[in-house]
Amino acid sequence: MEENRSYIQQIYQGLKMQAVTLVNEGNISYKEVARLLGVLNKAQVVVWVKQQQEGKPFE
Secondary structure, eight states: OHHHHHHHHHHHHHHHHHHHHHHHHHOOOHHHHHHHHTOSOHHHHHHHHHHHHTTOOOO
8 A cells, every 4th residue: 555655656746847847948837737737726836836946845
């Protein structure tokens, strides 16, 4: 069970990094990134980008 949790966390971290990269390098809006990646709320993408800009780890 712990293996599955770790795997899911890795995938989730990858999703966050992909979202941040798309915003920072892709000249794509938060809303469009959320839509492309299946994130329900663009505000979550905003939080991830802000965390990355502040050098904080993703939660």
